[in-house]
Amino acid sequence: MRTYKDIRQIVMERITSNEWPMGELIPNEQVLAEEFGVARATVNRAIQEIADAGFVERRRKAGTRVVPRRSRDAIVQIPVVREQIENMGENYRFALIARHIVPATKAAARELSISTGTKAMRIVCQHFAGNDPWQFEERWINLAAVPAAREQDFTSVGPNEWLVREVPYSNAEHTFRAAAASEQQSQHLGLGAGDPVFVIERKTWRRGKTITWVQLTHPGDRFSMITRDDIPYSDVASV
Amino acid sequence: MRTYKDIRQIVMERITSNEWPMGELIPNEQVLAEEFGVARATVNRAIQEIADAGFVERRRKAGTRVVPRRSRDAIVQIPVVREQIENMGENYRFALIARHIVPATKAAARELSISTGTKAMRIVCQHFAGNDPWQFEERWINLAAVPAAREQDFTSVGPNEWLVREVPYSNAEHTFRAAAASEQQSQHLGLGAGDPVFVIERKTWRRGKTITWVQLTHPGDRFSMITRDDIPYSDVASV
DNA sequence: TTTATTATTATGTCCATACATAATAACGCA
DNA sequence: TGCGTTATTATGTATGGACATAATAATAAA
Known part of the structure; x- marks a missing residue:
């Protein structure tokens, strides 16, 4: 049947x-x-x-x-840095560079939808694959949305992993782009100034409140994102 | 009810x-x-x-x-270059740079899953937004999969638009990465050598045959990809 | 001729019921 | 105690019938 x-x-x-x-x-x-x-x-x-x-x-x-003309869309798995590195068979290491509670800059305030000068948490850190730097992270956290962040020092568990546990379901907006490494970025990623980097920018929110805004920078010569997009429900074993 | x-x-x-x-x-x-x-x-x-x-x-x-730990995934709309440019309110223009039927290089043969030296179509072209170069395209077409390509000169309609009409449903694999512009790329994109570019690489296939393999290069300072990923079926007017 | 009303139609959804299936738990035997 | 068999259970899927709804077509009224 x-x-x-x-x-x-x-x-x-x-x-x-x-x-x-x-x-x-x-x-x-x-x-x-x-x-x-x-x-x-x-x-x-x-x-x-x-x-x-x-x-x-x-x-x-x-x-x-x-439907007349389908737009191609690709489902991109946004990598969780620890898993990505461990899946490569490398040892994952995380290092906190800075963690401050400071008045939000203009850009941060705009992205977090708070007024300029409101105190927010600024975090800078990086992630290693073995001994090689893999990701440089620059983050703002909206303390009004996640007050519990004040109690976290983020020395052992990274802010992303913590946030994913603290606020497991949130909406997100991602931007992918290629850029030239800034002075600080190139230094931490072990690149020359101006070397190409792959930047993932993410903003997440829930119930109208922005939670965090983060820029994840990766060395262009090592990092890429791959998607595979099959026609669904086709003959070849698609369940 | x-x-x-x-x-x-x-x-x-x-x-x-x-x-x-x-x-x-x-x-x-x-x-x-x-x-x-x-x-x-x-x-x-x-x-x-x-x-x-x-x-x-x-x-x-x-x-x-x-589900214990959801991986974040983003649905990326792969831009159709003409639409993208026209949506920006710019005038779209396309220019063919080269179109040859030549023995596949080692890399091309590998990607097209044909034997090295088999003749395939090599196309190089570029796309403009107004007068500014927007995308530099380097493509291989597998003539065994799409023989009708031989009859196309690709002077007025670009290879991508033609392929989408010719083979409307195909599977795809995309790779996104940041790179330094090659000599040729930087020239056609109006960049300095080594400037960062955003590269989309795509391979498409159907019924086991690879159709085309293409590399789309964009100036890093102008190009980005944005995705918006909402929690589905939530309170806020979903469907 | 234009406009308002009514009929028609394809999809949208629900229900009660039935049976299939996969996974687990319980049981019985060696 | 270990292992194979059987029972149980939650989900998976199908059905016929019913009614809802949105969109269109047909009709009647102005």
Whole structure:
């Protein structure tokens, strides 16, 4: 008997083979249910998942049509620095460089959505893979959102690991860019001034309050981010 | 009456508020169905979607438990260069620099999964935002996978746009990195040699055959990629 | 002809029920 | 005590029927 996964795969095959071309309507659920010998609810489930994945668009009364031009999107796993380093088979080490509670700079205040001069926590630290510097971290923490940070000295456990435990679910915005290493960055990363670095900038928030704003800088010659984006629900063992 | 979306939101709220802590079991479907006054199928649908989103893990007989440590993942929209430039309000222009059918280099052969020396298409071109160079493109096309490329001169329509139309559904692997501009890159991007560039490398394939391998280089001072990653199914108007 | 009303249609969702399946727990035997 | 068998349990999936809803088409009124 055919399951909704079978239906889902068959429908995906018809889409990706252009049997049902982009922009065109596909047969309605009733018709497909009869063709496949299943209940309409089964077809509905299959096609709804395909719609969630962005391959078709459904509208009541109008029917279901194949989405004209899909934008490519990649799912990037934002690396957790310790795991990343340990997965490379290297020894992970963390070093705190600075931890101050100081009035927020203009930029920090803007990013944290607090008024300039409000006290916030500034942290600078770095992470090593073996003996090689891997990541240089410059962070602001909004103490109004995470007051418990005052009690942390961040000497043994890094601020990111602590925050992930303290505020496990938060929204985030990431920016990836290439830049020339600043004086301080190049020094801590063991690079020449102006050498290319890969910067991940992250801002996280929850219930309207910004939690932290951080810039993670990596040596350009060693660091990269890889994503693999497969067509879902295709023939090749996708469950 | 409560819909499965209501249930989904309530359950997400209990997870993100740590009412149901990480690693712990949550009540089973029967119990929740009774609590919410709905059929078990309704609870099932709600929680299955949450499981697909990666917040809980379900196992028969064992039950459903909150996933211990979620890795942060970001959904990156890979920009389509023309759209990106036009969205910035700039005029898009494309210029072909080279188009040859030549024996694949060692690296190209490896990436295209063909034997070294097999003829493939090499394309070099660039894309402008107004008068400013925005992207420098170095591409190999596997002619065994896309023979129709031989008939294309790529003077008016760029290879990427053509390929997206020719092979609309393909799997992809992306690599993002920061690098120092090569001689050729810096020249075409109007940069100094060694200036930082943001490189997107992409390989696409379909039915086991590699289609194309391309390196897209952007000036580091102008280019960045931004992602926004919200906790799904949360209180704030999701869907 | 324009506008308001009504009918039609495809999808959206729910329910009760049934049975399948995978994982675990309990049991019985050696 | 160790091991193989059986029972139990939570989730997985299918069904037919029902009604809701949004969008469109058809119709009637102004």
